[in-house]
Amino acid sequence: MKQIWITKAGAPEVLEIREADDPVPGPDEVAIDVHAAGVNFADVLARMGMYPDAPPIPCVVGYEVAGTIAESGPETDDGSSSRDHPLPAGTRVLALTRFGGYASRVCVPVNQVFAIPDDMRFAEAASLPVNYFTAALAVERFGNLVPGERILIHNAGGGVGIAAIQLSRAIGAKIYGSASAWKHDQLKLLGVDRLVDYRTEDWVEAITASTGGEGVHVIIDPIGGRNLSLDLKVLAPLGRLIAFGLSEPVRNGRRSLLRTLRSVMAMPRPGFLTLLNRNWSIAGLNLGHLWSEIDRLRDVGDAILAGWTRGDLRPVIAAEIPFEEAGEAHRMLEERRNLGKVILTT
Template structure:
């Protein structure tokens, strides 16, 4: 089997393709011949040494894949060899073969190509947990989605539209036409506009009901201040810690220092809620994740959700995929193909 290995912390040049013996599935596991693997910003943070959960180098990152089951271990009864699946991997996804617990593999909707299937699990689960479970988004509410052009941002827009919510999205100007076509009602160029002033103008000074913020640092506090009464902020990333291709502990520390600590009395007095979301720490919560995943699969089969793939790269060009993400040029998901 082939794996793309991060040999040390650093720039996208640290990837190396290596050959390893093909693993065999154990009790309750399936082996998947990977056709496509999703790339997430958490992978970038791991490459830079800024993701505490990641293994130490040499390591293989990657949270999600799509492909075909070619072997299964004892005790697997619901999946079979030849089944086309999408799966959550929790590292190890940058490979042409993976072994995962059968409970983390799901029959892939036939309507999706391999790249679209690999683009779905992490982004849509994250967005669904944020909007539907934590924020309990209701019809006619207003959602502010930061980084609306990213994979989670596009997924969140689609899910918010299913709840008939109004969507405000922040993104670079060249992404605005695409985001409007996805259903974003109001797009703000965060590079040149005063985001807070624009949000207040759009909401007539009231603020927004739900905010999804993957940026971190000072952005968390700015987002909190834009919440309407009974508003909910969901924080799920720290992309401000990695503005460049190379590792900078100083920049990461600046982002961390700028991260606010929320005062319980302020939350009470202002009738606001603040949530933190880390999908990677929910792997064992199948009872919580399974109903959401089944709902997402149903919506994907029905065409009411459509993964947007910004660009695909061959597996051996994982470094170029990371460069593309860090250039902030992607509209939708970046995917590796085998």
């Protein structure tokens, strides 16, 4: 099989394709022949050596794949999930992978694998796990968004942002989004009612004005740092703020320790009295720290696949890039050139 390695911390050029022996599935695991692997901002940070959750460099990252089942490992006797989810060889699937997804074959526990419908392309399937699980947990579970409410989706043109737009639209909410200006026209077509460019305009003023001073009920924010303080200025009573990232300190594909520290220091620290008096709820979300809960999260995956079948959820794919050009895939994210998901193809 081939794998894309981060050979050392640095620019996209440090990504290198290497050959390796095919992995053998262990108990309750399946081997998947990968056709498409999702690229995430976390992978870019890992490549820079700035992602504490990633394995030590040199390493193979990648949180999600789609492909076909090649073989299954032995089933264990203790109520094995493989009996609950039989996946014969040839089944088309998507899977969450805890790293190692940038590979033409992966082995993963069967409870991280979902069969996909025939009309779903592999590139579409590989776009679902990270972006749609994160968006569903943020918008539905923590955000508890209901029809008629207003939601502000930061980074609306990213993979998570577009997933959140589609979920919010299906709920019947009014959608506000922040993104680079060149993405606004397409995001309007996807259903965003009002867009702001958080880097060039006073978006707090714009959101305040366009909500008649009332603010929004749910905010999902992967930017972090000072942006979270601004969020609180537009959070309505009974509002829910969900923080799920820290992209603020990354500039032109670089993240310095000093900027990161500044960004962390700039995060607001509202006390319980403030929350109580403002009727606010604040949540943090990190999908990468939920591996132990995967059995509890299978319903999220099932709901996402049901959303696909209904036609509510359709990943927007910015680019499908061959493994051999993985550096370009990372560059697209760093240079803010993607609208939607970037996929690597084997």
